[in-house]
Amino acid sequence: MSQDLQTKSDSDISISTSPRVLTCPDTNTCYLKLNPTTSLCTGRYAKTETVEPSHTTVTPGLSTKTASLPPTWSSFIHPEGQRYYYCDGLKLRVVTEENMDDPHVATAVSFCVKWIEDTLWQRNIELPDSAELFLQLEDTQENSCSYYFVDHASRTEFWIDKMDTESLDMDPVVSASHLNLALEKLYWTHVEFFPMHLESRLPKEIVDSIIDVFSHGQADRMSSDSSTFPYTTDQCAQLLVLLNSRQGHNLNGYTICFVARLWNAICHHRFTSYYGQDVAQLDREQAMLPSDTPDHHWLTTACDWMLWNMPSFHIEKLNKLFVDNQVYVDQWCLVISACLSGWSSTLSRVSLALIADILLCMVPGASMTLALLSIVACCASITSGSVLLLRHQGLAEASASTAAIYLRDAKSKTYGFLPSAVIFSLPNALYMWSLGFLAVHVIFLMSHFFNAGVVIAVIFLMVSMVCAILRFTSPDQDSSSLSQLLKPWSWFQRVLQQECSIV
Structure with missing residues (x-):
């Protein structure tokens, strides 16, 4: 104050x-x-002053007046x-x-x-x-x-x-040592901004210490799928090569600048993971703060029933991606890349379904109602998928700050990630609805050319085939119970999870 x-x-x-x-x-x-x-x-990076270059006179000789x-x-x-x-x-x-x-x-x-x-x-x-x-x-x-x-x-x-x-626009803290981490981060920011006069005032040990930190971080990333270290294995390797090249040398302003930037990042990571506190974040998916989003289980369930259980899948992924309002950029890239790939492949598949719907309309006895329902679902899937691809173009290479801003805006204060999860689910869910209407239309046409026994046999074979595929490709599920397979929409949820396992 x-x-x-x-x-x-x-x-x-x-x-x-x-x-x-x-x-x-x-x-x-x-x-x-x-x-x-x-x-x-x-406001170092927010200055709005401009320059106006102009011609001037060059003084004789090699000296310039300052x-x-x-x-x-x-x-x-x-x-x-x-x-x-x-x-x-x-x-x-x-x-x-x-x-x-x-x-x-x-x-x-x-x-x-x-x-x-x-x-x-x-x-x-x-x-x-x-x-x-x-x-x-x-x-x-x-x-x-x-x-x-x-x-x-x-x-x-x-x-x-x-x-x-x-009043200083700093984040809340949980202890005096936690505050010290925040103040140390500010200190390293200052050193990063003003490094050139500090060549004789900072010890060489700041390079040795940051090498130890990144060596451990690289090993932690290599041996754990849920490491909290903010840099990937490849990034650690590249930075260690750079740091090792400066080890043992006298510090100059250039070295101090980039070493201070790395210490700044480490202090920020330690602050957000509650390093040295009574309860520290040891797993990337471990939430340290209480949830501030009300639970709307009934609404999520209703959306799952209408969209083949896909919203819950996306909610889980987005919540794991944005734990305590923090995002790891490498995980963000994996999730968004998988979503973009899924929407793109859905557009290819739904185009084939649309062609099949149009061809079925030419068959004598075709139901225009079923055909139109499937065609509308296909068109809606194509539209939503195209818009999502356009909206998220380039986000797979976004920085951590851009990803955090996106997720912060996408997370509703009332419904959490449910609205975003519903939107993410639309291309695939509408494609599944189009397939459902297409299958019903095919069975309807078969009833015109074959007796009831043949139609029932075909339906039984198709259902048995789907159940067998889901049963034998899901070894993590309870193999002795068919109730898991008979739950509404659970078949398609498992298929989606298997397709997006890369996420």
Whole structure:
């Protein structure tokens, strides 16, 4: 929570920056509002400023004229290209992305630094030598700036005011050690954003430790189908090659940047899996948070009866995919790829069923009612499948954040994944209805050409064949009971599960 601080100065301070403005016009009421922020809330990747290139004059010789920085300030360029500035002052070490080459901005930043120094002195707060201050001028509020501190020794982020996690836009925590993980993640984010001046301030052991973490993660992924480690076996192998190439070398800004990014990801994984807590998530499908979706068993059952038990299958898969609102991108790719493959193959099969319906209409004595029912089901299956394929095109290669956004939007607060499961089921379910109407139509036509005994025998043989296939291709089911096979729609649910076993 921010706090307004009052002080007096000997002269008016009026500082104008572009596009940011910091103005303190009255010596008797001059103040600066400090807005605590985090390294994830600085808007680093959301900047909207543009550049206007223009022609200029090239000076003779090999030298170029550069702007002069204030004393104790240095300029660095992040590996991604963002320039930032670092001050190794007598009292505070400061980093900022503000343009310190601009005298107005430099004066504003210096004023903010002096204000924070005075605030620390007034409150009798002594910072460790390993502390570092981040500053950002506000362009939405006058007389204010955003800030946070990091401590390179304890690898944490902190503030001079008492804060709560909600006001900092942080996730809820379950313990003090859980909060420390969240603060360490913020610390590594800061190091990733400002790595170039830290070459002599971070120990080489950060590379050795991350190698140990990824070596264990790779082994865990290789030996477990439900590992919680966020990187796949292949990704671990590639990253270990990169990390091993830097082991034992002096740290430079480029190495610090990507190692900090990996530590950021590991801290996030540890936070979401409750690493080191009384109850930790040891299995990817283990839900740690209570369900916030009401149970609509009757509605799910009704949808299952109408759609051949397929919605329950998709609900189970989607729930396992999005446990505690977290998604593993490799599992997402498997699920979506299987769905896309299933919808595509359904379109091929339903086209054959549609052709068969049209041909049956030409047979003397054909029932136009049964034919139209089957044709309508085929057309609905083709339409729903085509729309789903178009809607999910490219999502099989989506990032984890894109997948999480998709699943978060797809999950209803009232019905969970039931609406999405029903939609996912439509192509296959409508195809099964078209086959059902087609089979009834064929039997209806047979009754015109054969006696009742032949028709009954054909029906018996078809039912026996389906039961035998399901019985002998489902060894996990109770082999001594036919009740499982005789449940409505269970045949088709098993067929679907076997076809989509890759999921």
